Amino acid sequence: MGVFLSAPCSDWRASVGRLFCGQIRRLLLAICLLVLVALAAPPAKANDGIEFSDAALQLTEEGYVLSSNFSVDLTHPLEDALMRGIPLYFKLQLEVSRPRWYWFDDVAIRTSRSLRLSYNVLTRQYRASIDGSLHRNFSRLDDMLALLRHTGRWLVAEPGALKPDASYSVAVQLSLDVSQLPKPIQVTALGSGEWRMSSGWARFAYKNEGK
Numbered sequence: 001m002g003v004f005l006s007a008p009c010s011d012w013r014a015s016v017g018r019l020f021c022g023q024i025r026r027l028l029l030a031i032c033l034l035v036l037v038a039l040a041a042p043p044a045k046a047n048d049g050i051e052f053s054d055a056a057l058q059l060t061e062e063g064y065v066l067s068s069n070f071s072v073d074l075t076h077p078l079e080d081a082l083m084r085g086i087p088l089y090f091k092l093q094l095e096v097s098r099p100r101w102y103w104f105d106d107v108a109i110r111t112s113r114s115l116r117l118s119y120n121v122l123t124r125q126y127r128a129s130i131d132g133s134l135h136r137n138f139s140r141l142d143d144m145l146a147l148l149r150h151t152g153r154w155l156v157a158e159p160g161a162l163k164p165d166a167s168y169s170v171a172v173q174l175s176l177d178v179s180q181l182p183k184p185i186q187v188t189a190l191g192s193g194e195w196r197m198s199s200g201w202a203r204f205a206y207k208n209e210g211k
Contacts (some may be wrong), residue, residue, distance in 0.1 A: 035038070049073065050148075052202035055172050057156075059209070064109070065158040066094055070174050074147040075194040078143070078176070080187065087118040089180035090148055094156055095171040096206070098163070108168065109157045114177070117144060148174065162208040170206045174199045 035200035057070035074082065082088055096109035116129045119141075128140040128147050138144040151174075162168060178189050189195030 004190075049075065050174050050176075050197050050199040052172065052199045055170070055202065055204065057170050057206050059159065061159075063155050063159050064161060066151075066172070068092070068151045068153045068154075068157050068172055070199055072145055072150055072174075073178075074141075074145070076199065077194050078197065082117065082119050082141075083121075085119060085121050086182065086185070087116055087180075087189075090115045090117070091175055091177045092151055092154070093171075093173045093175075094154075096157075096162070097166050097171070098166055098168050098188040105169075108162055111156050114156065115147060117148075143201055158181075164208060166208050168206045168208060170199045171203045172199075175199045181194075 005154060049072075050142060051071040053069040053071055055066065058065050058067070068162075074172060075087075091112055091114055093112040094109065097105040097107045099105050113131050116132075119125075119126045120127065123140075126141060126144040128138065128144050129135045130147075136144075176185060176196065178196060181195075182188060185195070
């Protein structure tokens with residue numbers, strides 16, 4: 001009786017072990033393939049990435065409005081991921097601060113907005129959205145990238161957010177939000193500069209003429 005019971009138990013353990021080992025092998029193979037794809041990608045061209053061009057902060061009746069321009073070209077891995085149906089998220093960040101010699105800078109405005117770019121393989125249409133709304137469809141990738149290159153007039157604060165006749169430092173940055181990528185690609189992005197697009201912080205002075 002003892003021999004009769006031990007054989008199925010042994011077979012069950014062996015089956016579980018083979019199944020677990022098979023899952024581990026498949027996971028390792030998927031990670032290796034992602035790394036090989038990243039390494040085999042052609043080197044980035046000199047103009048691939050994000051570069052800051054110019055920006056302006058203006059006071060309107062509605063409040064303070066930011067207009068900014070960037071040079072944006074997707075790297076080969078990012079464009080390939082987009083064409084395979086993986087959405088790309090970009091974050092536009094703004095910080096307006098007033099230096100204080102006796103303490104940390106006084107941050108008057110700190111805000112950000114998210115721009116989502118995607119491609120529908122079935123309809124062959126590009127789609128962009130800002131902060132989860134303001135959806136627009138495009139037939140060409142270059143037309144959709146224009147939303148990143150020219151961010152338009154972005155209302156960032158109410159009229160009274162800044163002190164009258166005060167000087168401020170304005171910092172702007174546009175970057176790929178790597179945290180929104182699928183987890184396996186996030187691992188690849190850690191070791192590849194082609195997955196980490198960013199303009200870096202660009203700064204300019206602003207004198208508030210408002211009352």
